Amino acid sequence: xxxxxxxxxxxxxxxxxxxxxxxxxxxxxxxxxxxxxxxxxxxxxxxxxxxxxxxxxxxxxxxxxxxxxxxxxxxxxxxxxxxxxxxxxxxxxxxxxxxxxxxxxxxxxxxxxxxxxxxxxxxxxxxxxxxxxxxxxxxxxxxxxxxxxxxxxxxxxxxxxxxxxxxxxxxxxxxxxxxxxxxxxxxxxxxxxxxxxxxxxxxxxxxxxxxxxxxxxxxxxxxxxxxxxxxxxxxxxxxxxxxxxxxxxxxxxxxxxxxxxxxxxxxxxxxxxxxxxxxxxxxxxxxxxxxxxxxxxxxxxxxxxxxxxxxxxxxx
Amino acid sequence: xxxxxxxxxxxxxxxxxxxxxxxxxxxxxxxxxxxxxxxxxxxxxxxxxxxxxxxxxxxxxxxxxxxxxxxxxxxxxxxxxxxxxxxxxxxxxxxxxxxxxxxxxxxxxxxxxxxxxxxxxxxxxxxxxxxxxxxxxxxxxxxxxxxxxxxxxxxxxxxxxxxxxxxxxxxxxxxxxxxxxxxxxxxxxxxxxxxxxxxxxxxxxxxxxxxxxxxxxxxxxxxxxxxxxxxxxxxxxxxxxxxxxxxxxxxxxxxxxxxxxxxxxxxxxxxxxxxxxxxxxxxxxxxxxxxxxxxxxxxxxxxxxxxxxxxxxxxxxxxxxxxxxxxxxxxxxxxxxxxxxxxxxxxxxxxxxxxxxxxxxxxxxxxxxxxxxxxxxxxxxxxxxxxxxxxxxxxxxxxxxxxxxxxxxxxxxxxxxxxxxxxx
Numbered sequence: 113x114x115x116x117x118x119x120x121x122x123x124x125x126x127x128x129x130x131x132x133x134x135x136x137x138x139x140x141x142x143x144x145x146x147x148x149x150x151x152x153x154x155x156x157x158x159x160x161x162x163x164x165x166x167x168x169x170x171x172x173x174x175x176x177x178x179x180x181x182x183x184x185x186x187x188x189x190x191x192x193x194x195x196x197x198x199x200x201x202x203x204x205x206x207x208x209x210x211x212x213x214x215x216x217x218x219x220x221x222x223x224x225x226x227x228x229x230x231x232x233x234x235x236x237x238x239x240x241x242x243x244x245x246x247x248x249x250x251x252x253x254x255x256x257x258x259x260x261x262x263x264x265x266x267x268x269x270x271x272x273x274x275x276x277x278x279x280x281x282x283x284x285x286x287x288x289x290x291x292x293x294x295x296x297x298x299x300x301x302x303x304x305x306x307x308x309x310x311x312x313x314x315x316x317x318x319x320x321x322x323x324x325x326x327x328x329x330x331x332x333x334x335x336x337x338x339x340x341x342x343x344x345x346x347x348x349x350x351x352x353x354x355x356x357x358x359x360x361x362x363x364x365x366x367x368x369x370x371x372x373x374x375x376x377x378x379x380x381x382x383x384x385x386x387x388x389x390x391x392x393x394x395x396x397x398x399x400x401x402x403x404x405x406x407x408x409x410x411x412x413x414x415x416x417x418x419x420x421x422x423x424x425x426x427x428x
Numbered sequence: 429x430x431x432x433x434x435x436x437x438x439x440x441x442x443x444x445x446x447x448x449x450x451x452x453x454x455x456x457x458x459x460x461x462x463x464x465x466x467x468x469x470x471x472x473x474x475x476x477x478x479x480x481x482x483x484x485x486x487x488x489x490x491x492x493x494x495x496x497x498x499x500x501x502x503x504x505x506x507x508x509x510x511x512x513x514x515x516x517x518x519x520x521x522x523x524x525x526x527x528x529x530x531x532x533x534x535x536x537x538x539x540x541x542x543x544x545x546x547x548x549x550x551x552x553x554x555x556x557x558x559x560x561x562x563x564x565x566x567x568x569x570x571x572x573x574x575x576x577x578x579x580x581x582x583x584x585x586x587x588x589x590x591x592x593x594x595x596x597x598x599x600x601x602x603x604x605x606x607x608x609x610x611x612x613x614x615x616x617x618x619x620x621x622x623x624x625x626x627x628x629x630x631x632x633x634x635x636x637x638x639x640x641x642x643x644x645x646x647x648x649x650x651x652x653x654x655x656x657x658x659x660x661x662x663x664x665x666x667x668x669x670x671x672x673x674x675x676x677x678x679x680x681x682x683x684x685x686x687x688x689x690x691x692x693x694x695x696x697x698x699x700x701x702x703x704x705x706x707x708x709x710x711x712x713x714x715x716x717x718x719x720x721x722x723x724x725x726x727x728x729x730x731x732x733x734x735x736x737x738x739x740x741x742x743x744x745x746x747x748x749x750x751x752x753x754x755x756x757x758x759x760x761x762x763x764x765x766x767x768x769x770x771x772x773x774x775x776x777x778x779x780x781x782x783x784x785x786x787x788x789x790x791x792x793x794x795x796x797x798x799x800x801x802x803x804x805x806x807x808x809x810x811x812x813x814x815x816x817x818x819x820x821x822x823x824x825x826x827x828x829x830x831x832x833x834x835x836x837x838x839x840x841x842x843x844x845x846x847x848x849x850x851x852x
Binding site for chain 1 (some may be wrong): 546584587602607608610732741
């Protein structure tokens, strides 16, 4: 097992322990002090940072963040840091219970994907970086908005139904949650729309360059789910401009939850189209994938690298 | 250490008596200054709230320790009240009992509303005022800092402070704060001039509320209430227009029928664009049609909803009582143990220094007589002398420490000083 993999398992374990401690804190507030999950998260975040740095240093032929592996890892790291920041202000609430599963999920996605062995041809272009960075920021804000949206709806339910205090989940105030939701919607609309459109431009440019097929077929699931995401973003804009109640309250919370679902579909479509060993038979695929995960640093295979490059262009 | 406490609280004194013995800020400062002149070398902290007045006098010197008669005389002279009238109505505690009492008060277990957090800041304020007026010293520093620490421990390890038990405090603390993050930018609408409404306003103003509008059928009463809280009074006719812009409504009229029906609210609802509206309907019968609570963005609470929460919280606090009391007993015992151990420290140090000096002198004399000894032998001799002194000191020091567990061992300390001729 490589050092990188060990570090990944360690910070994953740290995030998992944090999640479990947060669950216990929600169920029994006085049993565990906030100090413990926060301390464990700090250690996990530092390990995670070391993982990112080590990966960038070891994979010298690959520019950082130009691949799914780094991308998922960085999103997970930013969310873990966000947990620390949010916990500082609202430590007695159940933010950790909702946010940490996202971090865990993204860490699993990191483990599932593999860093390529060489850089992709278009990874130094303006459109590529615009596409990657705006989607990264948009994804982070959508995930945070989703957490705020769920908490808003839960808090609203508790207050509307006059749930007894002893049976209520501790949550931030509706006003604070609404503010986060509104910012999340506004910011994610900008970032995701730029991200999706720049992806279409990137794919279109690649088609012009090759003069034949684009890097990614327009019929691929990740492309049309991205198109649906763009339609959803336009719908949000429409609501915000013409329907005033959509700018506050539970309507905004629904929008953040909706954005999360659509984005999740796009990310799932992208993940499922990543094929690490396109040349292997289906029966050998799992073995090949597992063995490659355990040894990320192998000799470069140009044919495999090209397929990796093609599949990883599936982000739109 | 000598600590004396006298005081009165809602447990044993009437409101009238407490009012006569209370100190406002200015009086407290004057009393502390007077204390310094009358009893220099002794420490005093004066705690005065709406439900209690307590004096904590302390000294490390047994000779200057004050009796509770002297303390009572001080307070009655200050307020110009008859000594006999007051003496039997006051609670008196000394030393360990006084420490336990202070810890109990600071942890809000002695308050009229158990678990109310305000008392801690009042205890801290009293201690700081005494410090500013140079009335505190080592004993009061120790005991009040320990009291603050104990209160925090109780707050942290139990949930006794988290449950509110009065309707206005539940309304603001448990519900309004779950809806609004801040109150300084919120428009508060008070309908009616009832007592409960005013008390709720107090909690809201404590949270920073500034934009207060009062509406009442009687314009004069509305203006009086608004003047008390730096708000503005509006005529009754403007009720609906104020409801459109309000964020939080407190309603306490004496109306026999709802002042706002569901149909009336529906007419103005669309103008609010589903902005959150928190309505505290504290009137009986209700001022707002209950169906209004089903509207989007409206959180309508009546007095029954809040009363239920108060009762549940009272029971929850009761169940936390034993845990909190256990903490107080533990901390009191620990505090007293530390005080007693500290009282023996000077004597232990003197005894050790004295024996160490003897050892050093004898060793020097021996080494002068035996100049040809090598380094190894000298080192071994030094170690043997050290072991001898430690073994000889061990029984008396252990006895002293054991006695200190039960209380300050004055007689044993005196005996040790006499036996070993230790000078102060």
